[in-house]
Amino acid sequence: MNRTELRLALRTLPFLDAHRAEPARHVVLAADPPKLLVWDPGTVEWLFRSDGELDHPGSRSLRPLFGPHSLLWVDGERHTAYRRTLGPPLRGRRLSAYEGLIADTVRDAVSALRPGDTVGLADWTRALALRIIARIVLGDLDTRTERVLDGFTAWIDDALGSRRRTLAHRFLRGGLPRSGAGLDAELVSWARAESRPDPPALAALLRQADGPLADLPDGELRDQLVSLLFAGHETTASAAAWTLYRLSRDEALRDEVLAELDAPGAAGRAAPPASAVPLLTSVISETLRLAPPVTVAENRRLRAPARLLGRNLPEGTTLTTSIYLAQRQGEAFADPLHFDPHRFVSRRYDPARYLPFGGGSRRCLGASLAMLELRVIVAAVLRRREWRCLNPGSARLSLRGHAMAPSSRLRMRVTACRD
Numbered sequence: 001m002n003r004t005e006l007r008l009a010l011r012t013l014p015f016l017d018a019h020r021a022e023p024a025r026h027v028v029l030a031a032d033p034p035k036l037l038v039w040d041p042g043t044v045e046w047l048f049r050s051d052g053e054l055d056h057p058g059s060r061s062l063r064p065l066f067g068p069h070s071l072l073w074v075d076g077e078r079h080t081a082y083r084r085t086l087g088p089p090l091r092g093r094r095l096s097a098y099e100g101l102i103a104d105t106v107r108d109a110v111s112a113l114r115p116g117d118t119v120g121l122a123d124w125t126r127a128l129a130l131r132i133i134a135r136i137v138l139g140d141l142d143t144r145t146e147r148v149l150d151g152f153t154a155w156i157d158d159a160l161g162s163r164r165r166t167l168a169h170r171f172l173r174g175g176l177p178r179s180g181a182g183l184d185a186e187l188v189s190w191a192r193a194e195s196r197p198d199p200p201a202l203a204a205l206l207r208q209a210d211g212p213l214a215d216l217p218d219g220e221l222r223d224q225l226v227s228l229l230f231a232g233h234e235t236t237a238s239a240a241a242w243t244l245y246r247l248s249r250d251e252a253l254r255d256e257v258l259a260e261l262d263a264p265g266a267a268g269r270a271a272p273p274a275s276a277v278p279l280l281t282s283v284i285s286e287t288l289r290l291a292p293p294v295t296v297a298e299n300r301r302l303r304a305p306a307r308l309l310g311r312n313l314p315e316g317t318t319l320t321t322s323i324y325l326a327q328r329q330g331e332a333f334a335d336p337l338h339f340d341p342h343r344f345v346s347r348r349y350d351p352a353r354y355l356p357f358g359g360g361s362r363r364c365l366g367a368s369l370a371m372l373e374l375r376v377i378v379a380a381v382l383r384r385r386e387w388r389c390l391n392p393g394s395a396r397l398s399l400r401g402h403a404m405a406p407s408s409r410l411r412m413r414v415t416a417c418r419d
């Protein structure tokens, strides 16, 4: 790791902010083999369009956590088979089958919030999002599986919970802590157990898959479970926390969103459709713009030389798209550092400039699920509770592994129940 990469690893956000106005819209991180961080829209568009001819090697920090078989970095027919198995249930009409399960999980979490309670916002949304994705991936929860989730959380906290510890693990101890054979075995046995048939647990769909995914070995199944649980909760939790925080700080905006939730089309629906709540959807979109939970898309590596960014780049070059910087450019977003949800109402942005879920053939598999969860969580909290932030000074962007989450110090005090 050279000095530029070290600066990026140690002081990520200051490093990125310092390059925001860089006219070339890329930074060379390493020379041999070349590694570039890019946010030039033409290059981002090319990368997404060329995805089928690129390798996706994964990142140094996440690869050891998710394992070598994770669908995040397999390529070719195995990757296609994973997307064909897991993609359709997570969008369109099949996704709505999970609405009840999501709404029930959110209802229980909100019911537990009593007036006078103080909660760490990031931890609260993280625990909730993990319960939701665990029920979608693995099936329903009982006391034994609750303990498995506790073990999963303890492991992820150890690996990523503190930036300093994460860096110490990586640089001083030779890598992030592994999940351990016990936790892996428990996850696999949960995934292989009979689960509710409807809506199906994603693990059951993997168990029943044929073609390249028939008879998945335990090790490969474990990598997909960890990948789905992790990718499916840290991200959504971060977006939920930021959205709830923004709304708690802006009463007028909160009242506008509440009025929308009371209007025909949304009233009485725990999972209001996006079309019925355009302002709420815009608040979420603007939150994902300024605080993208995933700051960089997956690494893309050239299999053949290419001319990009005015340079001749050799085979083996790694290009990493900076979602954070792409979404803070003034030519696409007027007054780019200002939080303004109305910029998203009845407006769509170029997918190479607004890309919280990445793009191309690796675009986030859970994008529609995440947006649905966010609508359900925000609608339930706004309708049923009033709370205020006790320490807005802690509402700074901070990194947790690759995810950009609010600091775990950010606390909310529940002031009233509306039920």
Ligand code: HEM
Pocket (backbone or CB within 6 Å): 071, 072, 073, 083, 090, 227, 228, 231, 232, 233, 235, 236, 239, 292, 293, 294, 296, 297, 298, 299, 356, 357, 358, 359, 360, 361, 362, 363, 364, 365, 366, 367, 369, 370
């Ligand atoms: C707000 C929430 C979320 C955000 C911002 C987010 C963002 C992303 C991004 C940026 C990528 C990389 C895309 C690329 O490189 O082009 C990705 C990949 C992925 N995400 Fe999400 N994600 C979210 C929620 C979820 C959820 C709920 C799931 C659960 C299924 C999920 C599963 C995945 C998977 C499996 C991939 C790898 C796709 C592939 O390589 O084919 N994500 N996500």
